[in-house]
Amino acid sequence: MPELPEVEVTRLSFASRIAGAKVLSVDLGKPLRWPLGCAPARLVGRTVRSVRRRGKYLLIDLDRGLLLVHLGMSGSLSFATDLPAPGKHDHFEMVTTQGALRLNDPRRFGAVVYAEAQDVGTASTLLGRLGVEPLTDDFDVDSFHAGLKRRKAAIKQVLLAGDVVVGVGNIYASEALFLAGIRPTVIAARLSRPRVARLRDAIRDILGRALVSGGSTLRNFSSASGENGHFQFETKVYARQGEPCRVCSKPIKLLRQGQRSTFYCAVCQKA
DNA sequence: AAAAGCCCCTGGATGC
DNA sequence: TGCATCCAGGGGCTTT
Numbered sequence: 001m002p003e004l005p006e007v008e009v010t011r012l013s014f015a016s017r018i019a020g021a022k023v024l025s026v027d028l029g030k031p032l033r034w035p036l037g038c039a040p041a042r043l044v045g046r047t048v049r050s051v052r053r054r055g056k057y058l059l060i061d062l063d064r065g066l067l068l069v070h071l072g073m074s075g076s077l078s079f080a081t082d083l084p085a086p087g088k089h090d091h092f093e094m095v096t097t098q099g100a101l102r103l104n105d106p107r108r109f110g111a112v113v114y115a116e117a118q119d120v121g122t123a124s125t126l127l128g129r130l131g132v133e134p135l136t137d138d139f140d141v142d143s144f145h146a147g148l149k150r151r152k153a154a155i156k157q158v159l160l161a162g163d164v165v166v167g168v169g170n171i172y173a174s175e176a177l178f179l180a181g182i183r184p185t186v187i188a189a190r191l192s193r194p195r196v197a198r199l200r201d202a203i204r205d206i207l208g209r210a211l212v213s214g215g216s217t218l219r220n221f222s223s224a225s226g227e228n229g230h231f232q233f234e235t236k237v238y239a240r241q242g243e244p245c246r247v248c249s250k251p252i253k254l255l256r257q258g259q260r261s262t263f264y265c266a267v268c269q270k271a
Numbered sequence: 272a273a274a275a276g277c278c279c280c281t282g283g284a285t286g287c
Numbered sequence: 288t289g290c291a292t293c294c295a296g297g298g299g300c301t302t303t
Contacts, residue, residue: 002296002297003296003297006296033279033280033297033298033299056297056298070297070298071296071297072279072280072296072297072298073280073295073296073297073298074280074281074282074295074296089281105280106280106281106282107279107280107281107282107295108279108280108281109279109280109297109298110297126298126299150272150273151273151274152273152274153273153274153275157274157275160297160298161274161298162297162298169296169297170295170296170297171296172296216296218295218296219282219283219295219296221296258274258275258276259276259277260295260296260297261294261295
């Protein structure tokens with residue numbers, strides 16, 4: 001579920017509401033991907049400053065230290081003053097003076113990790129190897145082209161790896177490659193500069209439009225205020241194998257790359 | 272350094 | 288209805 005648009009939609013849905021709140025209590029459910037990294041009681045009394053995003057991570061800045069939140073495959077956050085009693089898949093809850101922030105994550109691939117501020121951004125942290133933010137001006141054609149030049153893997157898998165550009169997951173990788181007319185199996189280093197430029201524009205276009213649409217709700221994603229996304233109704237190739245391409249009417253194809261599904265049109269996307 | 276595989280976990284859909 | 292199998296939006300870690 002959560003690729004860059006979903007994470008950003010989540011951030012926008014509670015960042016302003018939680019800013020300035022004081023932490024009253026923190027409770028954990030079953031173990032997530034990584035341990036919190038501190039005793040929950042240590043967070044009590046701290047103040048939430050802001051909520052930022054880096055790639056698919058949310059960074060909740062406290063007056064001292066910060067929380068890194070990752071939604072994994074099945075995570076979603078809720079922030080409200082009137083949440084129902086916790087369910088079996090609620091594994092993190094932080095009650096504040098302005099509402100309770102809760103992580104629901106059935107598969108538990110997500111995580112909430114506490115870090116001291118000075119630990120963030122270095123190569124030793126979770127954020128150290130992340131690529132450029134695709135919706136910023138730093139995502140320019142020259143550096144994108146240079147990054148891809150070093151990679152001999154298929155372009156789809158390079159996009160998913162997140163060390164060249166962040167935030168593009170399985171849905172939006174297929175969609176962006178379709179929009180750019182590029183076959184997902186093309187070796188990244190072989191893409192010409194004009195095609196790299198098209199791909200850059202396609203990634204920004206897809207992510208931007210998904211963001212405006214509130215993200216994609218495939219199973220149970222919703223923002224922290226409970227809004228569902230609706231970009232899943234706009235996908236051109238994702239999960240449409242066998243159905244006619246919306247441009248040329250030939251059947252959409254499905255293949256496996258790195259044990260993940262890739263969807264493409266063999267006519268519209270040239271090698 | 273980069274690429275390929277493996278694995279964490281639960282639930283829903285499908286097939287017998 | 289029950290059971291087995293496969294699949295799912297991510298990504299760190301280990302092995303080539």
